[in-house]
């Protein structure tokens with residue numbers, strides 16, 4: 222597959238409320254914990270989660286953010302994320318297909334987890350340029366992707382991280398990889414966590 226994954230694929234999988242097993246699988250709970258632990262600040266003023274699915278990661282990010290925007294191309298995913306974050310007035314879930322639809326404003330945290338490989342290389346390149354422009358000075362982009370290629374995805378997780386690294390042209394803050402996933406963060410004004418916390 223070389224073109225972006227069609228929207229109909231996501232419409233179809235959301236006949237199930239938890240098609241990726243985010244609520245059930247220990248693998249997914251561990252991955253969320255790794256991502257949350259990697260964030261280089263305790264709190265972020267304005268955060269954006271791209272491809273929020275049923276809102277499981279959104280709900281985990283919410284306590285770390287003053288305002289959190291969660292977007293997904295699937296209307297059903299957005300409805301599930303809205304329900305999962307009900308009562309959290311600082312969280313907004315919106316339907317949007319990126320990079321054609323794009324939110325206003327700039328963010329000090331953008332979370333791009335398990336979504337890059339659904340785009341083709343040209344679209345992901347365009348997306349990376351827009352992501353860079355939507356980061357505040359010192360803002361952080363965190364990406365996390367499964368490494369094994371799969372049929373529905375035009376790109377592999379390695380392709381996504383390679384392309385982001387090249388196109389974002391931001392200092393890398395951290396990287397974690399194991400046999401299954403890659404987790405990386407860029408930006409942060411090039412300052413380490415200790416430097417950001419005033420420890421050195």
Ligand SMILES: C[S@@+](CC[C@H](N)C(=O)[O-])C[C@H]1O[C@@H](n2cnc3c(N)ncnc32)[C@H](O)[C@@H]1O
Pocket residue numbers: 231241243271272273274275278292293294295298317318319320333334335336339340
């Ligand atoms: C595998 S889920 C990721 C969920 C969550 N970010 C996580 O890591 O736990 C990917 C989601 O990205 C959405 N998606 C795929 N392409 C998209 C695009 N171009 N714009 C917005 N959402 C997209 C899909 O509908 C799907 O819900």
